[in-house]
Amino acid sequence: MYSEKVMDHFNNPRNVGEIENPSGVGTVGNAKCGDIMRMYLDIDEDGIIQNVKFKTFGCGAAVATSSMATELVKGKTVQEALLVTNKAVMEALDGLPPVKVHCSLLAEEAIHAALWDYAQKNNIVIEGLEKPVDDIAEKVEEEEY
């Protein structure tokens, strides 16, 4: 079902973890559909992503796309990171089964959400970056039990 690359990133996910006091952190997805991704970015004064970590609740494809997304943005400038689309993540993984394409979208959104947080914290505008749809906060509150 999954490509060798997907299985490799699932079995040996790169950059799993947290960053303390990150430059930006974003969480996307919701528990309802079964995928939540959180991306931490450490961005230096020149706007280069020095470090990136992720945590993901989700299926094999969700873990693999998160892992691949972190690899693709690491060392890039903020502008370059914006170019890491779901398509780029998918291609880098040698494709995903059709039902799993939404996982790659989530990876793109997670990067954007973390960049948005970085922009907010630093009072800057990143050209081409829109406010991410943050549906996790409400959904999680809703599901308190």
Next chain:
Amino acid sequence: MNHFIYLDNAATTKVKEEVLQEMLPYFRENYSNPSAIYNFAAMGKNAVDNARKQAAELIGAKTEEIYFTGGGSEADNWALKATVEAYAEKGKHIITSRIEHHAILHTCEYLEKHGVEVTYLDVDKDGKVSLTELEHAIRPDTILISIMTANNEIGTIEPITEIGKLAHEHGILFHTDAVQAYGHIPVNVDTMNIDMLSASGHKFGGPKGVGILYIRKGVKIRSFIHGGAQERSRRAGTLNVPGIVGFGKAAQLAEESLHDRNMKEISTRDYLIKRVLEEIPYSILNGHKTDRLPNNANFCFRFIEGESMLILLDQLGVCASSGSACTSGSLDPSHVLLAIGLPHEIAHGSLRITLSEETTIEEIDFVVDELKKIIERLRNMSPLYEDFIKKNSEGKVENYV
């Protein structure tokens, strides 16, 4: 990594050696069409008669009340669609439950598009149908109650005898999808007040592609597959002789071994449940504690997602299943887990382990030991777990589970 541990016996079972041996002659030696008149067909015909007797005996039915089908789904479709057709004059209302197999639920949805009204009964947190709610749902135009004998995901055994009694008190037919129960727990169509019952061969050591619909004498449902005069003109199609022979043999073996097998499976199952609940934090047992199929255990592990767990188990040679959305091909987790009241995020982290009589304690020990590592690994990369731990350290302890 030379393990192969098959713990998905609710999905399908291995054909028993004795069953296979019984079937083999009907492929190349006695390959006749049993409907034919010549002497060569007699062997096949006798074999089918014998299998029908074996299938009937397991549930205390009469031989002529057993109709062979192409499997459990066909039997469910037949029972529902043909009842609606045959009893249209009496009414157009069916009662079923929210936790039925899709062979029932999707058939009901189809019937709803054709003017039938369906009441889907809720279940309690253990997955049991409430008799009070059932009684409230009964209307003058109710023609059929269809409630499964035991649930395929969480293993809960429904109060079939009482449901059948209630149905009969109101003059309503009672059908039960016994696909998971037939050959696994004692079922008797008379004492349990069952009018129709579906079963499938491959769930208890028989072959795939063959099932039965038991139809009590006097129930006037008609043909579903039209064609030849097979199965007393109620189910056309050349008889699947090897399959039917296999079904019969598996039924006979299941009857003989039922008691001892149940004892063994229950003790292995309970050992598994005890170890998991004691050794894996934030784990939940789904389904009824005691009124459950002897070979079924179903857990939810909080903060993790089922498919990831299954892939990691698979890499160790362990076959199991999950009710997570990713394994169902939709975005929603199992309708059964949602029906018993689990929140989505917990339902996504489910694991179903279904044993066979061959499952050993050593295999269970291996699986639990590995499962502990897998769950810890997945939790360490889960943002839900991260949030939970942070909340806990701030003193905001959740008390679900």
